[in-house]
Every structure is written in structure tokens, then in C-alpha cells.
Amino acid sequence: MPQSNPQRPNPVQPADDAARALAQGLLAANHAALSCLEPETGAPLISRIAFGLCPQGLPLTLISGLAPHFTALTADPRCSVMLTTAMEKGDPLTHPRLMLRAHARFVRPDDPERAALRAHWLKGHPKATLYVDFPDFAFVRLIPESGLLNAGFARAFRLTPQDLRA
Amino acid sequence: MPQSNPQRPNPVQPADDAARALAQGLLAANHAALSCLEPETGAPLISRIAFGLCPQGLPLTLISGLAPHFTALTADPRCSVMLTTAMEKGDPLTHPRLMLRAHARFVRPDDPERAALRAHWLKGHPKATLYVDFPDFAFVRLIPESGLLNAGFARAFRLTPQDLRA
Numbered sequence: 530m531p532q533s534n535p536q537r538p539n540p541v542q543p544a545d546d547a548a549r550a551l552a553q554g555l556l557a558a559n560h561a562a563l564s565c566l567e568p569e570t571g572a573p574l575i576s577r578i579a580f581g582l583c584p585q586g587l588p589l590t591l592i593s594g595l596a597p598h599f600t601a602l603t604a605d606p607r608c609s610v611m612l613t614t615a616m617e618k619g620d621p622l623t624h625p626r627l628m629l630r631a632h633a634r635f636v637r638p639d640d641p642e643r644a645a646l647r648a649h650w651l652k653g654h655p656k657a658t659l660y661v662d663f664p665d666f667a668f669v670r671l672i673p674e675s676g677l678l679n680a681g682f683a684r685a686f687r688l689t690p691q692d693l694r695a
Numbered sequence: 696m697p698q699s700n701p702q703r704p705n706p707v708q709p710a711d712d713a714a715r716a717l718a719q720g721l722l723a724a725n726h727a728a729l730s731c732l733e734p735e736t737g738a739p740l741i742s743r744i745a746f747g748l749c750p751q752g753l754p755l756t757l758i759s760g761l762a763p764h765f766t767a768l769t770a771d772p773r774c775s776v777m778l779t780t781a782m783e784k785g786d787p788l789t790h791p792r793l794m795l796r797a798h799a800r801f802v803r804p805d806d807p808e809r810a811a812l813r814a815h816w817l818k819g820h821p822k823a824t825l826y827v828d829f830p831d832f833a834f835v836r837l838i839p840e841s842g843l844l845n846a847g848f849a850r851a852f853r854l855t856p857q858d859l860r861a
Contacts, residue, residue, distance in 0.1 A: 573775050574739075575741070577788065
């Protein structure tokens with residue numbers, strides 16, 4: 530089997546102010562890539578999701594019951610989320626991206642916070658007006674456990690949930 | 696727990712020529728999002744990877760032994776890959792993206808095919824010249840098992856490995 534090379538140091542550093550600011554910028558994305566687990570096999574799934582922050586600055590998505598990740602997150606809330614910037618030019622491996630380890634918490638239709646989440650979400654995602662109230666759609670909080678900011682080749686930072694608060 | 700709504704039909708259709716052509720275009724991406732499994736916990740990981748095709752038109756990546764997904768794919772080759780286009784404007788959920796269910800197969804340094812993979816890769820990823828021969832880097836084939844093309848809201852197509860051949 531291939532082996533990683535112990536002679537090159539692990540480049541992951543604790544977050545500094547510049548890393549926290551870069552992460553905050555990435556948290557303003559309106560979409561993300563989501564990794565979760567297929568319920569029957571435990572195999573990794575990937576999908577694009579709408580992304581936003583709740584009024585308190587914590588990650589949130591709105592997903593359809595038709596999406597495979599809806600069923601997956603219902604069965605196992607563990608997930609990872611990747612946020613990127615729109616890429617202009619150059620090597621995509623040098624563009625910053627933020628990976629969050631998170632767990633999903635569905636917001637029930639009768640949750641007293643739903644109205645505020647809905648109003649805030651529609652400000653950032655006006656087209657969601659068309660489907661936000663479909664009965665199979667749900668808001669899902671993506672509660673971060675840790676973050677990894679990759680700011681370019683061999684430049685990575687570990688972020689705590691506190692570092693990630695907008 | 697939330698339930699998906701059985702009253703809205705599943706919109707996934709078999710691929711047609713237009714879907715195959717769109718998928719081929721997405722397979723020309725030079726990077727991708729990768730979902731794989733953390734070895735110790737089975738939790739879903741996500742990362743950005745370099746992406747290309749081998750001379751036979753099958754998906755390939757080049758990864759560093761320092762990357763968490765290197766260790767993960769060594770332990771469990773199951774993965775999913777998402778390919779997207781550079782996004783210009785508009786709702787990101789209406790932009791096409793291709794999700795591949797795949798398994799990873801590492802290319803050993805002494806694999807007789809490595810020289811041809813390396814030469815082909817460097818044509819599409821010239822900056823990789825800087826690190827392609829580092830001893831902890833490896834080419835990894837991402838052998839597709841199936842594909843799901845999402846071509847916009849409620850427009851999705853299932854693709855076979857044959858549909859995905861460039």
C-alpha cells in the first residue's frame with residue numbers, strides 16, 4: 530500500500546486572524562459541496578447544497594426530500610461541507626477553501642425558530658421563495674465541530690467552532 | 696423525523712445524448728470535490744482534488760500523502776466525486792454538476808502505465824511538474840461505478856460507466 534512520507538512536516542497550523550478572516554469570507558458563500566453517508570452501505574455521497582448562515586451566524590441549508598442527502602442526513606447526521614470562492618483563473622489547488630466537519634440538525638416545520646430562519650434565508654436566496662414552503666423541504670442546521678482552511682499549496686489552518694462564528 | 700414526500704415523483708431520468716454530452720463537458724474539469732471516509736470513524740470527509748482523465752478517458756487524480764484523503768482512500772477506496780463548471784452568475788442550484796460514485800485505485804510508482812499517465816497529466820496540469828515526482832505523491836484512478844448528472848432544479852439523469860466514457 531502507498532505510504533505517506535513522514536519526512537515532510539504536516540503543514541496544518543492553528544488559525545490566526547488572517548485565517549479567521551478568510552474563513553469568514555468563505556462562510557458568505559451561497560452554495561457548498563456536502564459529503565454525507567449513504568444509509569444502506571455507509572458509502573460516501575457528495576452533492577451541491579444551498580448554503581447560508583442563520584441570524585446567529587451558524588451554517589444552514591435548505592434541502593428537498595427528493596435529494597439523496599436528505600435521506601442520508603436523516604439517518605446519520607455526520608457530514609462535511611466545503612465552501613469555495615468563485616474561481617477566476619489559475620491553479621484551483623491554490624484557491625482558498627474551507628472544509629467543515631459538522632452534524633446536521635433538521636429544523637421541524639413547527640420549530641418556533643423557523644419563521645426567523647425562513648425570513649433571513651430568503652434575503653440571501655430570493656429564488657427559494659418558489660419552494661421554501663413545499664412540504665418536503667426542510668431547513669437543516671449544519672453545526673460545525675471543526676474547520677480546516679486550505680489557503681493554498683501547503684498552507685492550511687485548523688479552526689475551532691469559535692473561530693468560525695461570524 | 697422528517698419524511699420525504701412520496702407525492703412528488705423522483706425526477707431522475709435515464710441519460711440521453713444531451714445528458715451524455717453535458718457530462719463529457721464536466722469531465723474536462725481540472726479539479727473536483729471528493730467525498731471519502733475517515734478511517735477511524737467512518738465519518739464523511741470532503742476535499743478539493745486535482746482532476747483529469749487518463750489517456751483512455753477515465754478519471755484520475757494526483758494526491759499528496761499529506762492530504763487526509765490520501766490516508767482515507769488507502770483504507771477504504773469508496774468515494775464520490777463532484778465536477779462542476781466555473782460559475783458565472785445566477786442560482787448555483789441550477790448550474791450543472793456531475794456526481795460520480797467511484798472507487799480509488801492507487802497507481803504504484805513502478806506501475807508500467809505511470810509514465811504515460813504522468814506525461815498526459817502534465818499536459819493538462821503543467822504546474823504539477825513541481826511536485827509530481829515527490830515520493831509521497833501518487834496518481835489515483837477514480838473508477839466510476841455510476842454517475843448522476845444534475846442539470847438544474849428537478850432535472851437529473853442517471854449515467855452508466857459507459858455513458859461516462861470520453
